[in-house]
Amino acid sequence: xxxxxxxxxxxxxxxxxxxxxxxxxxxxxxxxxxxxxxxxxxxxxxxxxxxxxxxxxxxxxxxxxxxxxxxxxxxxxxxxxxxxxxxxxxxxxxxxxxxxxxxxxxxxxxxxxxxxxxxxxxxxxxxxxxxxxxxxxxxxxxxxxxxxxxxxxxxxxxxxxxxxxxxxxxxxxxxxxxxxxxxxxxxxxxxxxxxxxxxxxxxxxxxxxxxxxxxxxxxxxxxxxxxxxxxxxxxxxxxxxxxxxxxxxxxxxxxxxxxxxxxxxxxxxxxxxxxxxxxxxxxxxxxxxxxxxxxxxxxxxxxxxxxxxxxxxxxxxxxxxxxxxxxxxxxxxxxxxxxxxxxxxxxxxxxxxxxxxxxxxxxxxxxxxxxxxxxxxxxxxxxxxxxxxxxxxxxxxxxxxxxxxxxxxxxxxxxxxxxxxxxxxxxxxxxxxxxxxxxxxxxxxxxxxxxxxxxxxxxxxxxxxxxxxxxxxxxxxxxxxxxxxxxxxxxxxxxxxxxxxxxxxxxxxxxxxxxxxxxx
Amino acid sequence: xxxxxxxxxxxxxxxxxxxxxxxxxxxxxxxxxxxxxxxxxxxxxxxxxxxxxxxxxxxxxxxxxxxxxxxxxxxxxxxxxxxxxxxxxxxxxxxxxxxxxxxxxxxxxxxxxxxxxxxxxxxxxxxxxxxxxxxxxxxxxxxxxxxxxxxxxxxxxxxxxxxxxxxxxxxxxxxxxxxxxxxxxxxxxxxxxxxxxxxxxxxxxxxxxxxxxxxxxxxxxxxxxxxxxxxxxxxxxxxxxxxxxxxxxxxxxxxxxxxxxxxxxxxxxxxxxxxxxxxxxxxxxxxxxxxxxxxxxxxxxxxxxxxxxxxxxxxxxxxxxxxxxxxxxxxxxxxxxxxxxxxxxxxxxxxxxxxxxxxxxxxxxxx
Numbered sequence: 001x002x003x004x005x006x007x008x009x010x011x012x013x014x015x016x017x018x019x020x021x022x023x024x025x026x027x028x029x030x031x032x033x034x035x036x037x038x039x040x041x042x043x044x045x046x047x048x049x050x051x052x053x054x055x056x057x058x059x060x061x062x063x064x065x066x067x068x069x070x071x072x073x074x075x076x077x078x079x080x081x082x083x084x085x086x087x088x089x090x091x092x093x094x095x096x097x098x099x100x101x102x103x104x105x106x107x108x109x110x111x112x113x114x115x116x117x118x119x120x121x122x123x124x125x126x127x128x129x130x131x132x133x134x135x136x137x138x139x140x141x142x143x144x145x146x147x148x149x150x151x152x153x154x155x156x157x158x159x160x161x162x163x164x165x166x167x168x169x170x171x172x173x174x175x176x177x178x179x180x181x182x183x184x185x186x187x188x189x190x191x192x193x194x195x196x197x198x199x200x201x202x203x204x205x206x207x208x209x210x211x212x213x214x215x216x217x218x219x220x221x222x223x224x225x226x227x228x229x230x231x232x233x234x235x236x237x238x239x240x241x242x243x244x245x246x247x248x249x250x251x252x253x254x255x256x257x258x259x260x261x262x263x264x265x266x267x268x269x270x271x272x273x274x275x276x277x278x279x280x281x282x283x284x285x286x287x288x289x290x291x292x293x294x295x296x297x298x299x300x301x302x303x304x305x306x307x308x309x310x311x312x313x314x315x316x317x318x319x320x321x322x323x324x325x326x327x328x329x330x331x332x333x334x335x336x337x338x339x340x341x342x343x344x345x346x347x348x349x350x351x352x353x354x355x356x357x358x359x360x361x362x363x364x365x366x367x368x369x370x371x372x373x374x375x376x377x378x379x380x381x382x383x384x385x386x387x388x389x390x391x392x393x394x395x396x397x398x399x400x401x402x403x404x405x406x407x408x409x410x411x412x413x414x415x416x417x418x419x420x421x422x423x424x425x426x427x428x429x430x431x432x433x434x435x436x437x438x439x440x441x442x443x444x445x446x447x448x449x450x451x452x453x454x455x456x457x458x459x460x461x462x463x464x465x466x467x468x469x470x471x472x473x474x475x476x477x478x479x480x481x482x483x484x485x486x487x488x489x490x491x492x493x494x495x496x497x498x499x500x501x502x503x504x505x506x507x508x509x510x511x512x513x514x515x516x517x518x519x520x
Numbered sequence: 521x522x523x524x525x526x527x528x529x530x531x532x533x534x535x536x537x538x539x540x541x542x543x544x545x546x547x548x549x550x551x552x553x554x555x556x557x558x559x560x561x562x563x564x565x566x567x568x569x570x571x572x573x574x575x576x577x578x579x580x581x582x583x584x585x586x587x588x589x590x591x592x593x594x595x596x597x598x599x600x601x602x603x604x605x606x607x608x609x610x611x612x613x614x615x616x617x618x619x620x621x622x623x624x625x626x627x628x629x630x631x632x633x634x635x636x637x638x639x640x641x642x643x644x645x646x647x648x649x650x651x652x653x654x655x656x657x658x659x660x661x662x663x664x665x666x667x668x669x670x671x672x673x674x675x676x677x678x679x680x681x682x683x684x685x686x687x688x689x690x691x692x693x694x695x696x697x698x699x700x701x702x703x704x705x706x707x708x709x710x711x712x713x714x715x716x717x718x719x720x721x722x723x724x725x726x727x728x729x730x731x732x733x734x735x736x737x738x739x740x741x742x743x744x745x746x747x748x749x750x751x752x753x754x755x756x757x758x759x760x761x762x763x764x765x766x767x768x769x770x771x772x773x774x775x776x777x778x779x780x781x782x783x784x785x786x787x788x789x790x791x792x793x794x795x796x797x798x799x800x801x802x803x804x805x806x807x808x809x810x811x812x813x814x815x816x817x818x819x820x821x822x823x824x825x826x827x828x829x830x831x832x833x834x835x836x837x838x839x840x841x842x843x844x845x846x847x848x849x850x851x852x853x854x855x856x857x858x859x860x861x862x863x864x865x866x867x868x869x870x871x872x873x874x875x876x877x878x879x880x881x882x883x884x885x886x887x
Contacts, residue, residue, distance in 0.1 A: 255682045310864060310868065313868060314867065314868070318681055318682045319596050319681065319682065319685065320867040320871070321867075322596075322682055322685060323816075323819065323820070323823060323863050323866075323867050324863055324864055324867040324868065326816055326860075326863055327820075327859070327860040327861065327862065327863020327864045327867075328860060328863075328864060329860075330856050330859060330860035330863070331856065331857050331860035331861065331864075333856070334853070334856035334857055334860070335857075338853055451686075451689060451690055451693050451812070454686045454690075455686075455690060458683065458686065487701075489697045489698065489700065489701055490698070490701070492694070492697055493694045493697055493698050496690050496691075496693070496694040497694065499690070500670070500673060500674075500687060500690070500691075501673070503677065503679060503683075503687070
């Protein structure tokens, strides 16, 4: 208690003085133009947020003066006294007039004061503006603002602005501090300032070079991480598209060229769910998560029908199966084109998937890509679990390994075939839900993925889900690593050529099946 | 994969096929002449029919080349459209060079699209294409070389069946992506068009149409004779053996890689020639020709006609394209359903195509 009292006593003169300086400056606003400008400058330099509404009112012509010299502020219909904040009678009060010089002083003061505004976005914008102006006069202001700033990203901008302002100072020590602070950041803007300063400060060239090198190091690391993330993100898309294929082609040996169309059906299911749930309160925001099981069911039903109706008759004739499923894919595509129209359909992202996320080192990551990466791994885990730990998975593996013995053991192989194909197709449908978030939902959505997915499966090793994972991620990352040098299209061409050459060395892919299964 | 091929058909039937073919060729050959008849004559054939049939003849050569690879060597190429398009591009380059200073920009050497893209000189691979013999050589060499490289890599490591199909599809897909790029020097997604002349004769006139039509017909008859002769040699028999049981043929001491490679390269060259005659008739070539869909459409021609018969490829190419031409104007929305349905119907009910159907009908009547 006593301690508090002592603290209060110590603080009293401080607050009192600040109070005084603020109150002292106020009447100046009611004086002549020169006085007004001076008062605005003083208020701006004080860095007291209370000055903001007053200065704004003056610049908007809402600041009134009564004949007795009291300043009033008009806020719509309400008029209050500036000094006390009490309601006042505007009778006889005249709005204060200003000239260009005052206006300029007001703009400067307001700009500085927004550094301490209660709105973080406004503070950020102010820090940005001060950073760009790079004037020595801002140093004390920035220091004051930094002292009270608690938000990380605003602090970062303020520090950058402070360092940049210090670089403009004639004082050697301040410059050194500025260089050191800029060297700590990892921003391309800081690098630009340092490069600029290097030309005019030959004495500090060594330190500036060191600072630039350290920024470059950090930028390289950041770029590497961003490329890695983009690669993994592309890889996750490939993984989703290829996973169903790894089941139907890899496990069953059925080549399904309509796989891309099942992906497309999944994306359209997402669209239909969104439209169906749009007007149902409470469910509308859940349309995307609900689309996952819906798309699985739609695609799985189509897959089961395709397997039972057509593919079943062609087992052991892979080339015919290829042609047949291609034809089916063509018909599905045309049916969707006639049903939904050829133009792109809009599937919106839920709010929690929008925007970008900033990771340490300033690595920027888009939320939806991150979600898809997580989602693809979850789907992979579920697929592996379904094959490993369920009764259905056991029967599926048994039929794959030896159909006749499995049949002799009492497994209904026909049913297992249908379920396996439906399972693989259902995963394709799930992939469509994810793709609807990052790609155009159009009838030929699947066409772009089918060749890439086959490449992933062949590259990773037919029949191996681990191979599919590694294959997808490798192709994704290599593709994104090549892009800066070769461009998007050539990178893709290079990857295709590389796979052709790779198959030379390992015709059965990265994770080749060994033993009898590999002999087919 | 094995198809139980019947023993060589009885000579009466072969005679029937041969007579049918000769009549068909004579009928085709008559088309441009009937086109010259006065418009009100009952036998007049419209320009449209002549140009469309000319296109179909090129397609038939493509189908024939695919039948050689698929029907006899067991190589289901889903990228034959790439060889066709490469031949077309080689011819297109010749035609572009022949435009000379008559382009819209009036540059003495550079084609319009190069002037537009800011080229200052001709890229190295465009030299020589002003000469017709050189261009004809390239029409065969470029697809042949691509087939040689891809085929060598694939057959050597014993990539067969669907793997090979996917690989060839990836090949044409990669080429399509590459040709869509402007800086490849092939006109980007606009490709080549606005051709003026070929061998001194202005394109687009009835006489040019007739000359190109006959050239295509000669190519068709020539490649038909070549393939028919080839498949009857010992080489052809070995090829069929490889198709039906590759390991067995290898164990018997045949170099299966080389046998398949020869068939694949020859087939690619024929496809290139077909493309080369196709381009001046339609007046345009662009990267869309590389699209995997085109290649797979060619596969369905062969499948519909009946693979491994050569005649079937011709029959399939003409009948499916006739259906396409009719349906895309009568009910454009239905064409893709019809094409998809053809895929399903042929694989499920007509594994030996229309030719197989005829055989069955004939046998039924004979019994």
